[in-house]
Every structure is written in structure tokens, then in C-alpha cells.
Amino acid sequence: MSTVASIPRTSRVSIFVRGRSxxxxxxxxxxxxxxxxxxxxxxxxxxxxxxxxxxxxxxxxAPYQRLVEESLYLDVLRTTVLTAGAVALLCLLLGYPVxxxxxxxxxxxxxxxxxxxxxxxxxxxxxxxxxxxxxxQRNGIVNTLLQASGLSDGPLxxxxxxxxxxxxxxxxxxxxxxxxxxxxxxxxxADLTRAAANLGAGPVRAFLSVTLPLSLPGVFAGxxxxxxxxxxxxxxxxxxxxxxxxxxxxxxxxQTTVVLDxxxxxxxxxxxxxxxxxxxxxxxRVVALSKGFSNGH
Numbered sequence: 663m664s665t666v667a668s669i670p671r672t673s674r675v676s677i678f679v680r681g682r683s684x685x686x687x688x689x690x691x692x693x694x695x696x697x698x699x700x701x702x703x704x705x706x707x708x709x710x711x712x713x714x715x716x717x718x719x720x721x722x723x724a725p726y727q728r729l730v731e732e733s734l735y736l737d738v739l740r741t742t743v744l745t746a747g748a749v750a751l752l753c754l755l756l757g758y759p760v761x762x763x764x765x766x767x768x769x770x771x772x773x774x775x776x777x778x779x780x781x782x783x784x785x786x787x788x789x790x791x792x793x794x795x796x797x798x799q800r801n802g803i804v805n806t807l808l809q810a811s812g813l814s815d816g817p818l819x820x821x822x823x824x825x826x827x828x829x830x831x832x833x834x835x836x837x838x839x840x841x842x843x844x845x846x847x848x849x850x851x852a853d854l855t856r857a858a859a860n861l862g863a864g865p866v867r868a869f870l871s872v873t874l875p876l877s878l879p880g881v882f883a884g885x886x887x888x889x890x891x892x893x894x895x896x897x898x899x900x901x902x903x904x905x906x907x908x909x910x911x912x913x914x915x916x917q918t919t920v921v922l923d924x925x926x927x928x929x930x931x932x933x934x935x936x937x938x939x940x941x942x943x944x945x946x947r948v949v950a951l952s953k954g955f956s957n958g959h
Contacts, residue, residue, distance in 0.1 A: 714932060714935075718928035725925050725930075726929050728926060729930065738913050741824075741907070742893060745824070745892065745899075747889065749831045750889040752832045753836050753838070753839035754843075754881060754888075756832070757839035757840040757884065760779065763775055764779070764847075765848045787834055788901075791834070791901045798820040798902070800817040805817040821902060824907040827903040827907045831892055831899070840884070841884075842881075843877060844880075845880060846876075846880025855869075855872055882945055883945075890941060896912065899911065899912055900915070910934050914931055917930065
């Protein structure tokens with residue numbers, strides 16, 4: 663009794679918490695705890711995907727042959743992949759400095775930067791897409807400023823172009839690149855950069871030799887997240903894009919609502935899903951290699 667009383671109260675609480683958190687449940691109890699997750703995953707994802715794939719083969723291989731033989735659909739698929747890659751690259755180039763500033767700064771500056779990142783994330787995608795229509799239309803703010811400054815003699819065609827689609831999608835998906843990179847940078851010990859400085863490395867050399875390699879897992883995670891989300895983006899390309907900037911999601915929507923060709927729409931969706939799964943599997947391999955490189959470095 664005296665031994666227990668001699669232990670400080672905070673230590674007794676921490677021992678109790680560690681004991682409760684380290685307790686293992688019986689296999690049946692663990693199965694019952696995760697069963698709702700498995701049921702939700704099976705009903706909400708596996709079953710719809712299985713029905714989608716089955717529908718794509720309901721008329722044989724004709725939908726896939728049509729996709730391969732007609733250049734229009736291959737062009738749309740190529741445009742979708744290239745647009746997603748451009749958006750992911752721009753998100754990384756614009757997001758890394760912001761994430762670095764958020765991780766290295768404190769106080770009000772960090773709070774203001776975080777608010778600028780999170781508030782657009784909480785805003786509807788539809789509202790942000792309409793905001794770009796207001797900015798880029800012929801009588802919009804951008805054209806008005808260009809004409810007032812003398813850089814343009816008349817209104818430029820900024821809206822309903824591929825550039826407008828990439829710009830608007832980059833703005834919408836930028837937080838999804840910033841947050842993983844920021845999370846990785848926050849976990850990096852500050853002693854590493856100080857040690858590099860003590861060894862004679864300048865700020866640029868310390869960043870390229872220490873910070874950048876150790877932040878590669880967050881960089882790859884943000885790039886894959888933006889790329890996968892951009893592959894299936896629908897609202898923004900449909901609002902700010904024109905006929906020449908049609909993406910796969912818009913084409914699938916047309917096949918289901920206008921043409922009513924459900925097997926072909928299912929085939930397009932299956933191809934897009936396969937590309938997404940391949941990108942995710944490849945990214946896992948790249949992240950594993952980057953972690954090994956960081957540890958070896």
C-alpha cells in the first residue's frame with residue numbers, strides 16, 4: 663500500500679492509461695468491431711464496382727472495341743490523363759512552398775496561412791468553379807484589368823479553354839497537395855537542418871540534402887491524391903471547359919444522360935478505374951522506394 667501511495671498521481675494515471683490502451687481484444691470481439699467497416703466497404707464499393715464491370719461486358723467486348731477504334735474517345739482519355747498530370751504537377755509546385763511556410767512558421771502567420779488553405783477546402787466546389795467563371799469571362803475581372811493596363815486591346819478568350827480547366831482544377835485541388843506535404847514536414851526534426859548548418863551546409867544545400875529527400879513521401883502522396891481526384895473531376899471541367907477540353911467524367915455523364923448508352927459508359931468507367939488502381943499501386947511502390955532512399959540518405 664505504501665508503495666502505491668509513493669507513486670505520483672500523474673504516473674499512476676499514465677500507467678492506467680497505458681494499461682487500458684495496450685489491452686488486446688478477443689478475436690471474435692475484434693471481428694465484431696470491424697464488421698460494420700467491412701459491410702460498408704462491400705455494399706458501398708465492391709458491389710457497385712462489380713455491377714459496373716458486369717454491365718460493361720453485357721454486350722461483349724463491343725464497348726471496349728469502340729473505345730479503342732474511335733480516335734475521339736482515345737483523345738478524351740489522353741486529354742484526361744495529361745490534364746490530371748498537369749494539375750498534379752502545378753499543385754506540387756505551388757503547394758510545396760506553402761506547406762514549407764506553414765511547417766516552419768508559427769504564431770499568427772501559421773494560423774493565417776492555414777486558414778487560407780482550409781477555408782477554400784470547406785467551400786463548395788460549385789461555388790469556386792463559378793468564381794472562376796466570373797473572373798475569366800469576357801467582361802470579367804481579369805479581362806477588365808488587362809484592358810485597363812493596356813496589355814490587351816480587347817477581351818481575350820480565357821474561359822472555356824483547356825488552360826481555364828487546368829487553372830480552376832489546380833485551385834480546387836491545391837489543399838490536397840499542401841496538407842500531406844505539411845504533415846510530413848511537421849514531423850521532420852529541426853535538429854537535422856541545424857546539424858547540416860553546423861557541418862557547413864548553406865540553406866539551399868541543407869534543403870536539397872535533408873528536407874527535400876525526407877519530405878518525398880508527402881510529396882508523392884499529395885501528387886497521387888491530386889492526380890486521382892483530377893482523373894474523375896466532373897463539375898469544374900463541365901463549367902469552365904469547352905468542347906475541346908472534354909474529360910472522361912464529362913463524357914461518361916453524356917453517355918448516361920444524353921445518349922443513354924449505359925454499357926459504353928460502364929466501359930469508360932471501368933477503364934478509368936483501372937488507370938486509377940494502377941496509379942495507386944505504382945505510387946505505393948514509389949513511396950516505399952522514397953522512404954528507403956530517405957533512410958539511406
